[in-house]
């Protein structure tokens with residue numbers, strides 16, 4: 001968690017929150033429980049379904065990685081950075097990795 005707090009701090013200082021696009025049709029915004037202040041200040045992640053659907057068969061994700069139901073999957077940065085969930089692919093090999101440059105690609109807000 002200490003590591004995540006540092007990431008959040010740098011994310012905020014970098015000002016990446018500003019100027020991000022919002023969800024479009026077909027995107028699935030994640031929901032987040034009310035938590036720490038730092039966590040609340042990073043906009044919620046949005047999953048662009050079509051960007052992935054055109055690249056993968058459904059079974060690449062359903063249901064090995066994700067239940068086929070919006071809101072049914074608990075996703076955390078800890079899991080992603082451990083190479084699970086979105087991090088199965090967003091690891092710098094299959095797809096771009098989590099870094100200060102990429103926070104805002106996923107965290108677009110609703």
Ligand code: HEC
Nearest residue numbers: 028047052053056057058060061066068069070071072073
């Ligand atoms: C790269 C991974 C990935 C691929 C490939 C993928 N999905 Fe998904 N799908 C997700 C995620 C992530 C969610 C959202 C889950 C959540 O909100 O907890 C989702 C949600 C869904 C939902 C629920 C939508 C809702 O509003 O409840 C359906 C239906 C679905 N997917 C169908 C498909 C079909 C059909 C395909 C293939 C054409 C497909 N998915 C391919 C990751 C994927």
Ligand code: HEC
Nearest residue numbers: 007008011030032039044045075076077090099102103106
């Ligand atoms: C590949 C997509 C992706 C990237 C890149 C990414 N995140 Fe996340 N993150 C998510 C998803 C999905 C969730 C779960 C839904 C939510 O809470 O927004 C999440 C959750 C979070 C949370 C809520 C607490 C937690 O651990 O679940 C924080 C804070 C967070 N991310 C910060 C960051 C920061 C800071 C960066 C950049 C260093 C980053 N994220 C990069 C997808 C991503």
Ligand code: HEC
Nearest residue numbers: 045046047048051056060085086088089094095096105106
């Ligand atoms: C099966 C592998 C896989 C999984 C799982 C996966 N992604 Fe991706 N994702 C990709 C690939 C491949 C791309 C395209 C990479 C590129 O263009 O360089 C991509 C692109 C993206 C983009 C950029 C979309 C755009 O407009 O260019 C976002 C945002 C994203 N993923 C978020 C997520 C989130 C959030 C999750 C977890 C809920 C997730 N991805 C899970 C493979 C995956």
